[in-house]
Amino acid sequence: xxxxxxxxxxxxxxxxxxxxxxxxxxxxxxxxxxPSKPKCYVLEFFPYPSGDGLSVGHxxxxxxxxxxxxxxxxxxxxxxxxxxxxAFGLPAENEAxxxxxxxxxxxxxxxxxxxxxxxxIGLSYDWEREINSSTPEYYKWTQxxxxxxxxxxxxxxxxAPVNWCPRCRTVLAxxxxxxxxxxxxxxxxxxxxxxxWFFKITAYADRLLQDLDxxxxxxxxxxMQRNWIGRSEGVAFEMQVQGxxxxxxxxxxxxxxxxxxxTFAVLAPEHPLVDAITTPEQRDAVNAYREQARRLDExxxxxxxxxxxxxxxxxxxINPVNDEPVPIYIAxxxxxxxxxxxxxxxxxxxxxxxxxxxxxxxxxxxVIAPSDANESRFNDExxxxxxxxxxxxxxGDGVMVNSGAxxxxxxxxxxxxxxxxxxxxxIGQRQVQYRLRDWLISRQRxxxxxxxxxxxxxxxxxxxxxxxxxxxxxxxxxxxxxxxGESPLAAIPEFVNTTCPQCGQPAQRETDTMGGFACSSWxxxxxxxxxxxxxxxxxxxxxxxxxxxxxxxxxxxxxxxLLYARFWTKVGYDAGFVPVKEPFYRLRxxxxxxxLTPYRPPRPDETLREGETGILVRRDQLESMSDxxxxxxxxxxxxxxxxxxxxVTPDExxxxxxxxxxxxxxxxxxxxxxxxxxxxxxxxxxxxxxxRVWRLMGAIRPCxxxxxxxxxxxxxxxxxxxxxxxxxxxRQRTHASLKKLHQDIPDFKFNTAVxxxxxxxxxxxxxxxxxxxxxCCADAMAVVSEAVxxxxxxxxxxxxxxxxxxxxQYGFEGFTLQQRFPDYDEALARAEAFELVIQVNGKVRDxxxxxxxxxxxxxxxxxxxxxxxxxxxxxxxxxxxxxxPGKLVNVVVxxx
RNA sequence: GCCCAGGUGGCGGAACGGUAGACGCGGGGGACUUAAAAUCCUCUGGGGCAACCCGUGCGGGUUCGAAUCCCGCCCUGGGCACCA
Numbered sequence: 001x002x003x004x005x006x007x008x009x010x011x012x013x014x015x016x017x018x019x020x021x022x023x024x025x026x027x028x029x030x031x032x033x034x035p036s037k038p039k040c041y042v043l044e045f046f047p048y049p050s051g052d053g054l055s056v057g058h059x060x061x062x063x064x065x066x067x068x069x070x071x072x073x074x075x076x077x078x079x080x081x082x083x084x085x086x087a088f089g090l091p092a093e094n095e096a097x098x099x100x101x102x103x104x105x106x107x108x109x110x111x112x113x114x115x116x117x118x119x120x121i122g123l124s125y126d127w128e129r130e131i132n133s134s135t136p137e138y139y140k141w142t143q144x145x146x147x148x149x150x151x152x153x154x155x156x157x158x159x160a161p162v163n164w165c166p167r168c169r170t171v172l173a174x175x176x177x178x179x180x181x182x183x184x185x186x187x188x189x190x191x192x193x194x195x196x197w198f199f200k201i202t203a204y205a206d207r208l209l210q211d212l213d214x215x216x217x218x219x220x221x222x223x224m225q226r227n228w229i230g231r232s233e234g235v236a237f238e239m240q241v242q243g244x245x246x247x248x249x250x251x252x253x254x255x256x257x258x259x260x261x262x263t264f265a266v267l268a269p270e271h272p273l274v275d276a277i278t279t280p281e282q283r284d285a286v287n288a289y290r291e292q293a294r295r296l297d298e299x300x301x302x303x304x305x306x307x308x309x310x311x312x313x314x315x316x317x318i319n320p321v322n323d324e325p326v327p328i329y330i331a332x333x334x335x336x337x338x339x340x341x342x343x344x345x346x347x348x349x350x351x352x353x354x355x356x357x358x359x360x361x362x363x364x365x366x367v368i369a370p371s372d373a374n375e376s377r378f379n380d381e382x383x384x385x386x387x388x389x390x391x392x393x394x395x396g397d398g399v400m401v402n403s404g405a406x407x408x409x410x411x412x413x414x415x416x417x418x419x420x421x422x423x424x425x426x427i428g429q430r431q432v433q434y435r436l437r438d439w440l441i442s443r444q445r446x447x448x449x450x451x452x453x454x455x456x457x458x459x460x461x462x463x464x465x466x467x468x469x470x471x472x473x474x475x476x477x478x479x480x481x482x483x484x485g486e487s488p489l490a491a492i493p494e495f496v497n498t499t500c501p502q503c504g505q506p507a508q509r510e511t512d513t514m515g516g517f518a519c520s521s522w523x524x525x526x527x528x529x530x531x532x533x534x535x536x537x538x539x540x541x542x543x544x545x546x547x548x549x550x551x552x553x554x555x556x557x558x559x560x561x562l563l564y565a566r567f568w569t570k571v572g573y574d575a576g577f578v579p580v581k582e583p584f585y586r587l588r589x590x591x592x593x594x595x596l597t598p599y600r601p602p603r604p605d606e607t608l609r610e611g612e613t614g615i616l617v618r619r620d621q622l623e624s625m626s627d628x629x630x631x632x633x634x635x636x637x638x639x640x641x642x643x644x645x646x647x648v649t650p651d652e653x654x655x656x657x658x659x660x661x662x663x664x665x666x667x668x669x670x671x672x673x674x675x676x677x678x679x680x681x682x683x684x685x686x687x688x689x690x691x692r693v694w695r696l697m698g699a700i701r702p703c704x705x706x707x708x709x710x711x712x713x714x715x716x717x718x719x720x721x722x723x724x725x726x727x728x729x730x731r732q733r734t735h736a737s738l739k740k741l742h743q744d745i746p747d748f749k750f751n752t753a754v755x756x757x758x759x760x761x762x763x764x765x766x767x768x769x770x771x772x773x774x775x776c777c778a779d780a781m782a783v784v785s786e787a788v789x790x791x792x793x794x795x796x797x798x799x800x801x802x803x804x805x806x807x808x809q810y811g812f813e814g815f816t817l818q819q820r821f822p823d824y825d826e827a828l829a830r831a832e833a834f835e836l837v838i839q840v841n842g843k844v845r846d847x848x849x850x851x852x853x854x855x856x857x858x859x860x861x862x863x864x865x866x867x868x869x870x871x872x873x874x875x876x877x878x879x880x881x882x883x884x885p886g887k888l889v890n891v892v893v894x895x896x
Numbered sequence: 897g898c899c900c901a902g903g904u905g906g907c908g909g910a911a912c913g914g915u916a917g918a919c920g921c922g923g924g925g926g927a928c929u930u931a932a933a934a935u936c937c938u939c940u941g942g943g944g945c946a947a948c949c950c951g952u953g954c955g956g957g958u959u960c961g962a963a964u965c966c967c968g969c970c971c972u973g974g975g976c977a978c979c980a
Contacts, residue, residue, distance in 0.1 A: 220975075
């Protein structure tokens with residue numbers, strides 16, 4: 001660099017807090033509806049505030065969303081980018097219990113810390129719109145939503161077997177049970193019969209499934225929702241119990257084409273008909289089996305590894321297609337909660353029935369023969385199975401055999417014909433079944449929105465009138481779950497005892513609260529109008545802002561929050577108070593951040609459970625270890641979490657480098673949706689880049705010309721003073737880079753966007769070094785100035801602190817966020833020349849720089865003239881020449 | 897078992913069916929420095945003096961041309977899992 005100009009070092013320490021304070025003072029991120037501008041709603045999943053604070057893993061979500069929000073604002077959009085707290089529910093309450101402190105104390109403390117960290121990394125939230133789902137101002141309207149659902153018959157109370165977590169001492173929704181275990185604490189979940197509140201999400205199953213097609217979400221998440229909803233088409237038909245004209249039951253099957261192969265029927269152990277049909281000889285065995293099934297916890301019962309078991313009831317049912325009697329069994333592989341709780345068993349064409357039939361020696365009757373295409377597979381399996389007399393299980397398509405009048409049909413056609421037959425006979429009908437079950441919303445826990453219902457001895461269930469909302473959560477010190485199956489609220493007479501809004505007589509309040517997912521099912525609507533105390537949100541405002549344009553978060557909510565929120569939105573749409581059918585038009589899932597986690601071998605007195613790599617080592621334990629002990633450790637990449645002692649906080653990275661460094665690094669390190677392994681080496685590279693930016697901008701500053709636009713316009717138009725080639729090339733790099741940024745940012749390709757900034761910067765630095773030595777040429781300085789001004793603005797969404805600081809040092813007013821993100825000129829972005837690639841038989845043999853507007857003929861001629869090509873042709877004439885304009889020429893030679 | 901993503905240098909990753917390895921990390925060499933750090937310059941897929949040859953998990957195919965498209969496998973990550 002030239003002498004005279006002091007080489008200032010990039011020192012972010014004073015810069016970043018200064019700009020964060022100025023942004024705050026100027027209320028820079030405040031958003032107001034502006035009908036004259038297009039809107040853009042950028043939203044991240046609102047977090048539940050945890051005492052652990054944010055890790056660099058959480059930032060993987062917030063930083064890209066913030067970069068996008070800032071970019072859209074600079075593009076002239078009216079941008080809504082809010083943040084709030086999912087503060088009600090199990091996570092917050094369990095954590096408070098563990099810390100021995102009331103959630104009303106812990107939540108505000110954790111919130112303050114989250115907010116501090118978010119501001120520390122320069123996130124552009126409009127804090128005037130901050131919401132907290134545990135405040136009465138918010139949950140009043142969650143309760144209002146409950147009443148809207150109730151009014152429409154979509155909220156009901158029913159006695160049902162529900163998932164009970166013995167550790168959290170509450171019931172859980174199906175979506176909250178992961179592999180038979182509680183999603184929060186991992187304790188095995190038991191079934192328990194209790195009266196509970198449900199939302200009738202099954203009424204929306206079809207629409208929730210169908211409307212997925214319209215959404216710009218990843219195929220994976222959509223598929224997970226489809227699987228969860230689990231639609232299947234089939235036939236439900238009646239089976240008569242032999243010798244008992246008064247007794248019949250319904251079965252559901254998706255394979256009615258196999259009905260002639262039925263050799264037994266199975267009822268779920270809980271099926272109501274079991275008592276009535278069981279014969280006296282079988283009663284003891286049946287009762288014993290039912291007792292055993294009842295006691296099994298979900299995890300064991302659902303394990304596919306477990307051997308199939310069941311018991312004969314002594315009764316027979318009549319197969320309606322051929323009037324043959326088949327024995328009726330009970331078995332726990334048939335679930336009471338799906339379909340009709342009863343099945344026809346066709347061992348020849350269903351693997352579960354097959355296993356069962358083999359175990360209990362039941363007949364296996366083949367009724368589908370594989371068609372020619374599948375025959376070999378059928379034969380292979382047949383010969384490889386142990387007994388030649390036992391047919392294999394074949395579940396594919398084929399031709400119907402041994403099926404009476406239906407024999408000879410393809411099974412697909414047979415399905416249709418048999419469905420018609422059952423319908424014509426009046427003993428069956430086509431039916432659609434869903435795996436999805438109603439959403440269990442009540443929790444026997446303190447930290448949630450009380451369900452706004454009053455139980456009156458005279459009037460029954462009475463909703464709390466809207467005017468009496470909110471039903472306040474009483475402020476008590478004893479909030480721990482009781483374990484009796486009753487909410488802690490039941491122990492508070494002042495809360496429970498009230499008067500019936502209908503008859504005025506003494507009555508009791510419902511003491512269950514709503515699960516946390518109720519709050520998060522509508523918060524994106526509240527952000528549109530967060531402080532409205534007359535209604536949940538004004539129609540005008542939600543019409544302006546909804547739907548969310550970019551919804552950004554982890555994939556872990558694929559079937560919980562994302563399904564519930566879609567359901568509530570549709571209910572609101574049907575009721576006329578939500579203007580959209582779908583809340584989140586675009587969904588983007590960020591990749592996880594993994595960190596190395598140390599495990600040590602177990603000591604003699606310790607044992608490892610199956611699948612464990614070793615004993616987790618805490619940070620303090622790691623520090624006190626000897627080198628020999630350390631050498632024994634196994635390091636595993638795992639998701640960053642406090643419980644693994646592997647968390648890296650944004651605070652430490654900001655302290656050692658800067659917020660802008662952290663932002664750029666997380667954007668650059670990998671594609672947005674790819675999981676990353678956190679390593680600190682790369683962070684240094686980003687810090688180095690910002691240092692180079694700082695120094696170059698400092699060096700150029702004295703030569704910066706503000707009216708570069710005027711100079712460039714004149715130069716480009718007057719033929720006597722055209723820009724030289726390197727200057728034209730520099731301009732082209734500037735405009736092409738801007739073009740690339742405009743493509744990459746809305747497409748969430750932040751890694752290549754940052755790479756573009758770096759390449760552009762490298763070119764600018766090289767150009768500057770070239771022109772800086774010659775006497776200051778006005779044209780060159782104008783080209784440099786254009787690049788500099790555009791670069792600072794383009795850097796702003798990524799690294800806003802340094803961008804604002806440079807902007808000010810260059811003498812500009814205001815904040816970069818208020819400037820327009822530089823547009824590019826299509827003509828200037830086009831290169832004047834390109835490298836023509838010349839291939840022979842698809843292999844590169846030569847490269848030539850040629851003008852961009854070269855003709856196809858000239859390209860071909862140049863290629864054939866190339867000495868390298870001629871060497872490969874060896875005098876033979878080319879068989880064919882492929883010309884790709886702007887790219888390459890491929891000379892095809894025969895015999896090569 | 898089923899459904900989704902993915903497999904590219906020492907590493908993270910680039911690449912509308914058209915130059916494989918952009919950008920960065922790490923590493924080698926050099927400059928500056930008493931020295932170190934920082935910074936700057938330079939080289940960096942493998943083989944070969946070179947012309948060239950070989951290289952995107954494996955095996956086939958389509959094409960003038962395949963990391964990219966098609967078929968069949970293998971492996972890794974994530975999700976679901978007795979749903980009749």
